[in-house]
Amino acid sequence: MPMCDRLRPRILTLTDDQGTRSELRRQLADMFQEADAHSTALLNVIVRLMPEELQQHLQLIGEGDGGVPDGYMDTLPRVPKKRLAEGDNCAICCCGYLEDEYPLVVELPNCGHTFDLQCVSVWLSRSTTCPMCRSDVLVRKPEIDGSAAELEEDWGMYG
Known part of the structure; x- marks a missing residue:
């Protein structure tokens, strides 16, 4: 048996x-x-x-509905090695980014949190939110037109 x-x-x-x-x-x-x-x-x-x-x-x-669409991970901005500090680490695996000779670190668009590409790929395959702050990574932040805001400030200063 x-x-x-x-x-x-x-x-x-x-x-x-x-x-x-x-x-x-x-x-x-x-x-x-x-x-x-x-x-x-x-x-x-x-x-x-x-x-x-x-x-x-x-x-x-x-x-759940699942994670991000296929190909989304390829669109995330990579963080250059020179921008990483010695104490910076991935909040998912807790490993230091600079422990790897060639770190693959990405930055989430809305919140700016950084993670190892492998770690956040697993997370985002199941969820569309940042593992740290839970902001939806698929919702784009409205971009502020700095020129109009600056004009108003300038007008207030001189008007």
């Missing part, structure tokens, strides 16, 4: 206490030892090990 068939009834009937978590971890370790095509049973065990809040969060993410 395949391992996933042997474990499935036990996985579905377990309650959520400390002994159960230990048993689920043991089952997970057993499945990794006998790594065949047990992906469904393995996923069931992993999901059962997750705290309920995380499971709910993953469900919400799955129900």
Whole structure:
């Protein structure tokens, strides 16, 4: 009898206490030892090990509209290495930008927050908001016509 068939009834009937978590971890370790095509049973065990809040969060993410359109990441402005300081790091992975010899750092258009391209690509594949301030990256900020504002200020000064 395949391992996933042997474990499935036990996985579905377990309650959520400390002994159960230990048993689920043991089952997970057993499945990794006998790594065949047990992906469904393995996923069931992993999901059962997750705290309920995380499971709910993953469900919400799955129900979302998704992330940015294909090709959006290519349009993000790259931050040149000379503009990066020694203490600057990615808020997603917490790694320093300058730890990499050739850092790929991008700046989000509305808020100016910077991230490793790889990190923010994963985030934006699922969401259209900045991971830091939650501003929508697809909504363009209205550009202020500086010339009209300056004319008004000048008029007020001399008028």
